Amino acid sequence: MFSEEQLAQLRSFPEISADELIRYFAPTAADAAFVSPGGRVPADRLGMLVQLCTLPWLGFVPDDVASAPSAAVARVAERLVAAAAALRLYGKREQTRSDHLRLIAKYMEWQTAPAGSQAMKELEQFLLDRAMGRDSPTLLFNLAREYLMAAKVIRPGALVLAKMVGTARKAAADLSSQLVGHLLTAEVRADLERMLVVDAGLGMTRLEWLVSPARDASATSVKTAIDKLTRGVG
Incomplete structure (x- = not known):
């Protein structure tokens, strides 16, 4: 259903538009204060604020927080008066990222969805x-x-x-x-099967013919459309 490549994309940061950058990566003074209690190192403050901005943007936070778009990281770092490069040091322990996300969810009034919930x-x-x-x-x-x-x-x-x-x-x-x-009687099933057989006169299956849109507004196209209505699936 989804390839490994598609799943990897769904787990990762996408490219960010200018509008999204302005809308989601503009943390308030209250947001900055929330991630800056005494004792938290710059990398943790920056990583936590990137997570805080990412959650309402994507609805989740990718595991590799350090791979967030550079323009987004720069805006967040500017709010904290921190070096954007500090993000590379963030979240070496998975527990750190998950603990921070749990605090962020509570702060922003989001909830998790564990299995069976x-x-x-x-x-x-x-x-x-x-x-x-x-x-x-x-x-x-x-x-x-x-x-x-x-x-x-x-x-x-x-x-x-x-x-x-x-x-x-x-x-x-x-x-x-x-x-x-109960509607699929033997007769109906036979009619449906016939729609999948190539019609020599049409040069295609009846199903393809019925769903093909008109190419223009000519008299021929109108006649064909009427023919489709009258012939139906018979």
Whole structure:
């Protein structure tokens, strides 16, 4: 469903636009004060503030915080009057990053979605509902991401969410079969099968012909459109 390359991209920082830079990487004085209690070294303050700005931008924070866009890091460093290069020293321990993210989530009133939580159950239902009318894995993944961001829920890992999308697609397909199965009589099935056979007169399958859009507004195109309506799937 998703290649390793696609999953890697979904786990990483994307390129940032000028609008996103201004919107998300403009920490307030209160934000700077939050990450600057006594005793916290510059690298930790900078890394924590980069995480704080990244969360509402992406809905999650990539593990490699130091790979954040350089323009974004520069804006955050300027707020802290710190050297942007200090970010390279941040988060050598995974526990440091996760502890900081937990503090940030509480400060920004976001929540996590551990396995079995109510948030995950609601996400599963959301995906099933959307999968009933949409089959694209990428579209469903993006819809889930937008849903989680609107609810201020930190996005699960890319692989976890990808598997949830796959589960939702299968469940939607099974449910659709249950709902319309009784309508698929032998005659209807035969008609549908005929739509997949190349028609010598058309030079393509009936299905391709029916869904092909008109090329222009000529009389021939109008006649073809009417012909499609009258011939249907018969």
